[in-house]
Amino acid sequence: MNKQEIGTFLLRIMLGATFFMHGLSKFQGGLDNISGWFQSIGIPGFMAYVVATIELAGGLALIAGLGTRVISVLLVFIMAGAIIYVKLPAGFMGNEEGTGFEMDLVLMVIALHLVLNGSRLMSLDSKLPTNKKGQDSKSIAS
Template sequence: MNKQEIGTFLLRVMLGFTFLMHGLSKFQGGLGNISGWFQSIGIPGFMAYVVGTIELVGGIALIFGLGTRIISVLLIFIMAGAILYVKLPAGFMGNGEGTGFELDLVLMIIALHLGLNGSSFLSIDSKLPNRKRGQVSDKMAS
């Protein structure tokens, strides 16, 4: 274990907790309401359910270190959508009428770091068998 592993672990847990809370908020506020808002800004309403589920379940998965790279890539797309569809007009720091995209960008960069590097310290992923593509397991070969 080194300092980088601990730092990446902390990023993974905080990103997971942040998205868990955002997903929980969407479910508590009613996904139907979020769906209507999505439609009002030009995003198909069903995407509210997709985004809410990825945030909630993905946040939990990140906290436990399950599917870190896959979840991180999905969160990159969510943050890119949030920036482009919602926050970009307000600018980086906001314009007094809406919040800026600085936090969304930071979350996206943390997700990018995790997507590129993974996070094995205290993760379920590190306990799973590590098989490369095309490799036949010993049980299947027998």
């Protein structure tokens, strides 16, 4: 175990907890309300259900370390959408009309880090059998 693995583990846990809480708040606030708001900004209403589910279930999956790279790719797309469709007009730090996209960008970069590097420390992914390149040929040879 090295410092990079520990750092990536901490990023995975915090990203998972953050998205879990955001997904939970969408469900608690009423997905019909979120769906209506999505429609008001030009996004199909059903996407509220998709986003909320990815945030809630994906957050839990990240905390557990299950499907880290796949979930993180989905979160990169969600954050890109949030920046482009909602936060970009307010700028990086925000203005009197709304908050900026600095936090969304940080979350997106953390998710991108997990896409590129994975996070196997204390993860369910590390317990699953994997088919690494060359492993089959070694098994057959022995």
